[in-house]
Amino acid sequence: MQATTPRGMALSLIVAVFACAVVPRADAAGTAYGTDTADVGEVGNCKIESWLSWASNQDFLAVSNPSCIVGLSRPVEISAQIQRARSDDEWGASIAPKFKTNLLPTAIGRFGVAVAGGAMFDMVSRENTGFFAYVPATLRMSEVVRVNLNAGWLWDRITDHHFATYAAGVDYRTADNVWTLTAEVFGQFGTADTASVTQPRAQLGLRWRPVDQISMDVILGRNITGENANWVTFATTIRFPAPDKAIQKDDK
Helix, strand or coil, X not given: CCCCCHHHHHHHHHXXXXXXXXXXXXXXXXXCCCCCCCCXXXXXXXXXXXXXXXXXXXXXXXXXEEEEEEECCCEEEEEXXXXXXXXXXXXXXXXXXXXXXXXECCEECEEEEEEEEEEXXXXXXXXXXXXXXXXXXXXXXXXXXXXXXXXXXXXXXXCCEEEEEEEEEEEEECCCCCEEEEEEEEEEECCCCCHHHHCCEEEEEEEEEEECCEEEEEEEEEXXXXXXCEEEEEEEEEEECCCCCCCCCCCX
């Protein structure tokens, strides 16, 4: 783990202010990316992921996703994705608690597998709006390249529609872990009132990680909430490692 420097402390303060300032998209992945990894870190590790997304049709998302890894006979990542969103000039707020646990560890040349699931709640109407579950699999091609595949299920209780969900992404990072390029496609199959809801969604993102504890992403996306618009996302992650534990270098 890199030592904390004055520069790192300053960056921590800036990002912490940003994370607290946003009003906390309820995606299964729990990050600004739509594809999840099979990795789960050490018990005691925590992080706060936050992002702001702007769409060409004036839709907007502000999200905060705090998470910690707890020991429940095995390491389990517990998170709660809090979202404030504007869609078609209407504002809403939601929260999506989620769990994820690894079943097979990842390794170079071999798939690692996890299982994840959760629920979605509308904070305005105070009702449960759906459930989701999925299996993320990660194949490490090398120390710097990995492929992530997701397959799952989503129930939209408001429309009473069931969807099969999918995601596939590739991460390529520099050997020093300062830069990471991510390309992904994700979406869902099923019956929907709007065609774009079941059309593929895609993103291309660049991550800058100047110190182990902090990373920042700029992401360009298309149709990321099923509204057939172009998106720009700015995301940050602040990591809080467990005492005497190193931060995972390729933590998404």
